[in-house]
Amino acid sequence: MNTDFRRFILAATIRDGVNQKLLYQTQKLFASMQESIRRFVDPYLVVNSIKTYDDTLIDIHNQMDVDEFYNLLFDRWEFQLPNPDDKKVLRSFYGGELVQQVKSKECEHVSERLEPFSAIQCDIKGKGTLQDSLQAYVGGEIMEGGK
């Protein structure tokens, strides 16, 4: 279990219940899961404090893509954390950095760009195993352009 993440969330300072509502509800959720003798906890209060990018509440009857939801959730958490340092720490639990490389066949120039990632996107189509998918990921693509 990722107790460090749990600890991090529970240690966050809540000063403004309205603007830090999601963070506060998340704290309560984690605390209940740790301390409550209930058989289960219903996270509806947490869900009701997540606003979509259109600034509306989530429609729980609409199936949302998990990747989309994950990014939304982390964005909202990050936004509600009071300190800039905390924001960085949040991203460090589950995300990493990748490198985008572009190499021209015509010359030796290689340009690189660092990008953060939260999850590694793996192709399924045509790939039978995780290793195949990762191989393709780092294997690259060839693109042609005309003049």
Next chain:
Amino acid sequence: MVHKKIENRTISVLTWEFRACLKDIPDNLIFHLKRFDFNLRTMQRSKINDYFSFPTKIDMRPYTIDYLSDPDTPGPEDIFELVGILVHSGTAESGHYYSYIRERPSSGSAETWIEFNDDLVSPWDPETMEASTFGGPDFRYDNNGIVYDKNYSAYMLFYQRSNTLRTDEETMSVPLKVDIPAEILDHIRNENTYILRRHCLFDPNHAVFVRRIFEHCVVHSGACSPEHKAEKAAMQAALGHLDQVVSRTKDIPDFVDYHDMLAKAVKNCPSCALGLFRYFRDRHESFRTLVQRNPEQLVRADSGDLLMQAVATIKRRLPEVYGVVEDALGQDDADGWVHTQDVVVAQVPHIFDTLWLAFHIHLRSWNEVFGIMLRFARLGELETVVLLNSDLLSRMFRIIQADSSIDLAPNYQRMMTNLLRRGLNRPPNYENVIALADHLMSVLQPILGPDSIVEKADTRLLMYCHGETSPAWTSTEVLTAHQEWTTNPGSSIFVSKLLEINQSLQATDNIMQRLVRANRQLALKVFQTLRGNITGQMLQGHSNAPYLRAAIACCKASDDDDTVLRMLTHVIAQCRQLNNTEGRAFLEFFQKMYGAPSPGAAVSPWSIFFNMTAQIPKWTPYLLGYYDGEVRWQTDEFLQRAIFDYGVAPVFEPEAGGERRKEVLISAARELGLNALVFLRDHFIQRRVHVAKDMVFPLQRVVAKASAYFNLEPDEPGPDQEFAQMSQSKPLSFFFLFFFFFNLRLVRADFEHHC
């Protein structure tokens, strides 16, 4: 540079290679499997269910920039272990998510996995990982050779770096707990306490525990303390437990103990009594649940008993709290007293009102609900008037009177529906409905007239406080008693229904008598209803017995000889064509009605007595020849006591009827003999029926006994001659030969003994 020829033009083509690789991998690594595809042409999302496998351990170094920049220099491995799988089941539009998560640190030597599926958490066997999470074709369901892809498969994979896993394992303690902000922790702990208490509440030992507390505070300590603080708290706990748990547990194992313990407390200590009373005064619904809705009769009855016991104790020991009306009677503040809501006697009816709201729904608890009200009324006159004031009497009348053929208020209509649903074989218990009506009526003005009727029920308490000790009737009460059947004018619906219910017989008779005495119009209606329902005919579903029984009570209450005689004549007439099975009821009517008035009684009872005696010969032959042997013999006994015991030459003192009585008696004996002979001739001989000896024997005995009153060798024509001829006629004498002389001797011997 590469050149290509496209459409007659030469183009220079530039080539770029794009690739991504990992630079910095977090300890917790997430893979998102792109199973949702968006088709740009159709603008539709679809799900890819293809088979996709993943390892439990993976070395991520080959995918890092460090490695890829210099593949020939192997670096250290960077092993990640699979710790979590998020599964999606369904389509691109809708489906269900659930997870398989590895327990860390592991609780034993082997890896254990758990399935988290909404609120269901269960162990999961990772051996099924391929079947449950890799997707692909489902070979289990082979519908005619068509194989479908499973619609469930892994969607996100969670891996954790091996060395952090090892570190965690070494440093983490179980249970894994992190610090929680105080406010949140308190809230959860309070909630936990609440949940735990609720859980323990239904433990069988809890009931015993609460009972012991109560016994410790109240029972064992002898007398209650003056401050009564601990006792009050114990009472609250015990009552709350009684109400919520003890009375609802299957088989109610603790109820009797609780009841006995509380009953003892409220009997002995006025503060305990007041505590119990106030508990239910403030919780009508709890009381209702105990007394009206509980399926156990014992709970209903005993709970009501507890409250009334408490009320009785308060009345006896704390009269000012109870409400003493003497202070208010006849004084200016009588009005104020009536509207006082503080006193116990005024608060009790409010509890009853709550019970009343659902009387039409809960028929099985009528006896207990109305039983409490009756018990309260019996505490005294004030209590009775208080209940009259809340219109309870007209409610009882209307319950009794209710019939589908008349217009009913909605709650009575629903009552009828529920009555019908119960079925005719299972009528509710009306005992206390009738008993309560009887009791309430008993204080009303006996005579119904313009001065003794008021419009509204709730003026009666006020009038009582002003000195009006005998409350008036309300017009509703009067109308309900009077209302006639449309199909049978002159006949009271209330009377019919009351007698058909046939419960609480003494109270029923009391009510009937009061109606007879109330006024002439009502009395006439009562008797007409009775006559209309007493018949010798065999009627499906009709029973004469209740009406016959009521007729006795009504005759005794009536001071109008004509009415009584008219009733007698009617019953006698019915007796003469008795085709139904109720011979016993008819006989009983006569047995109870017939009796010499006490010495020195007024003229009227004697005149009725003589009339009844004279009529004996009219009905007795029919009962002497009735199919039921018990009836035949009892009629025979009746005649022996009423007539033959006195012998042929009785002497009565003037106060005991004198000469007139003797004349009537002898005349009746003679007529009896003749009628018996005629009956035998008409019913057995002329019809040539073969009957058992037993059937005719009583008639023959009576003839034999009556013969003593005749001159059997008369010189001139007349009744004696008629009797002699008939009794000696061939067919009859054939019967009589032996019996006649044998019994004659017996009868003669009796006479000598008497004279």
